[in-house]
Amino acid sequence: MSDAPARPAAAGTGSTAPPPRPNAVVAVLALAGIVVSLMQTLVIPIVPELPKLLDAPASDTAWAVTATLLAAAVATPVVGRLGDMIGKRRMLLTSIVLLVAGSVLCAFADSLVPMIVGRAVQGLSAAVVPLGISILRDTVPAGKLAGATAVMSASLGVGGALGLPAAAFIADNWDWHVLFWTSAALGVVALLLVVLLVPESPTRTGGRFDLVGSLGLASGLVALLLAVSKGADWGWTSGATLGLAVAAVVILAAWGRWELRAEQPLVDLRTTARTQVLFTNLASIALGFSMFAMSLVLPQLLQLPEQTGYGLGRSMLTVGLVLAPQGLVMMAMSAVSAGITKAKGPKVTLMIGALIVAAGYALNIALMSEVWHLVLVSCVIGAGIGFTYGAMPALIMSAVDPSQTGAANSLNTLMRSLGTSFAGAIAGVVLAQMTTDFGGYALPSENGFKVVMAIGAGAALVAFLLATFIPKRGTAARPTAAEGEAEGEAGAREAASHEA
Structure with a gap:
């Protein structure tokens, strides 16, 4: 994020006028977000089989997941900043191309190194969602922005929830390489639709890359x-x-x-230190922590043997089907989230969502013995996530200059990712320490799962507390069409004076 003045896109770089079909733009960008989140979940059903499939130790095949995490963390803020500088649509297309390239590489892989490289290249596409949200701010009419942002944000959860059963079904019925050919094909579809229907954002910062x-x-x-x-x-x-x-x-x-x-920093830390941006990002870490706990606990509860007394002995396909309704709930809640944001502001929406997530975990502590219990819990938590995912980018965009939205949204996405990483580490420690003996094997105990769920509820309540420090509702820092036109004329006059 930089203090350099924003300028309109140069002629010839794409459409600079507002799109004639904003609904189509929202749909295409949401599809791109779903495709990226699908990429992250497609590998989950085959993780236990990777040592055999790749003829490598489990400690090494785990890098197929770790490489994606590291690449995504590195790429997200960098690509967001480049989007602000040289064009968000251009970087969006670049990200989708990387997704397709990484998927094809994994589809051809039969050994460890190509798989890890392909998964890392896939991870470089993680900035698609924050870039899409930033494009929406620049191109969608102000009256539709809250709803469009909520839908785009919910695409992450929708893709993750729907991807798991689809991936399990594919892995059970076809060669595992089909998973990655599917990811590549969906990426190509998203790429073509972006080329055809998504315009370039008119706001650029220019300058030098840090x-x-x-x-x-x-x-x-x-x-x-x-x-x-x-x-x-x-x-x-x-x-x-x-x-x-x-x-x-x-x-x-x-x-x-x-x-x-730095004169033109990668991340403008002074902007990041603004109260609204700072506490939104801190709340994002807490929510990322909270949301990952569910992804870790529910699949294990469903798959552990019934003989443990608390496991449900279900297949990975059943796990996916149990979690799939959560994605639909998230998408449905995006409209409700947008309505509350318009009426009360995104701060209230974020606080409501955090409380719903905490309530979902509390419910899970009491209800965890039947499949329908876990369906209910995942839907409640999904509803809360739908609220928070729509509120966080709205809070960020209302606090930063339009020329900084790519970097600011990408940093917020990174904060959620850091939260999930910390959650995985802490939950792993808890479940490793609180075990029960089952046929000579140490399995996570029922109380261990309850402790993780209690920690998830606590993290959501911390997010609620942090959200209370966010200033009251303000006016989004988004230029109107007239302001954008005036800004373009001012930029043209400034360029002419420099040439003179």
Whole structure:
């Protein structure tokens, strides 16, 4: 994010007028978001089989998941900033191309290295959703922006929820490579629709890219996420884990110092420190933490043997079908979320959503012995997520300049991802410590799951508390059509004066 003045897109880079069919733009961008989230869940059904499929140890095949996480964390803020500079649609198309390329590489992979490389390339597409939200701000009429943003945000959950049963069905009936050919085909469809129906955003910042800042942030994030995601395997007190944690602190501190001094920083930390942006991002970390707990607990409860007394002994396909309604609830709640945001402001929407998520976890502690219990719980939590996913980008966009929305939304997405990473680490520790013996094997105990759910509820309540510090509803920093036209004329006059 930079203080450089925004300028309209140059002629010849695409349509600069408001799109004639905003509903089509929303639908296409939401589809792109669903495709990206599908990519992240498609591999889940085959993770236990990867050691056999790739002829490699389980500790190595786990990198097929870790590589995507690391690549996404690095790419999201960088691509968001590049979108603000050279065009959000251009970077959106680039991200989708990377998704297709990574999917094709995985589809041809029969060994470990090509699979890890392909999954990393897929992870580079993670900025699609924040870029899509930023495009909506620049192109969709103000009266439809809240609803469009909520739908775009909900696409992440919809893709994740629907992708799991689809992936399980494909993995059970066809060769596992079909999973990645499916991802590639969906990516091509999304790519063509974006080319045909999505215009380029008229707002650009220009300027120079902060290469040093991007390398510093990437290095710090990789060190931090490696320490968090691999700490359980390496040992939390091992030299590798502690060394990476210390390196992350040192690198990120140096990066912050650099960003504060840079003329055109990758992330404008002064804007990020604004009360509304700061507390929205902090709440996003807490919500990301809370939401991941459900993804970890419910599938295990469904799949553990019935003989444990609390497991339900179901297949991965059943797991997907149980979680699928959650995505539909999230999409349905996007309209309700938008209505509350228009009437009361996104702060209220975020607070309501956080309370619903906390209530869902509390319900799960009491109801976890039947399949329909878990369907109900996932739908309640999904409703809360639908509220929060629509509110967070609205809060961010109403607090930053239109020329900074790509970087700001990408940073907010990164905060949610950090929350999920921390949740995975902490929940893993809890479930590893609270076990029960089952036929000589140590399985997570019922109380262990309840503790994780209680932690998830607590994290949602922390998000609610953080949201109370967000200032009251303000006017979104979004130019009207007349303002955008005036800005374009001013930019033309400024360019002419420089040429003179």
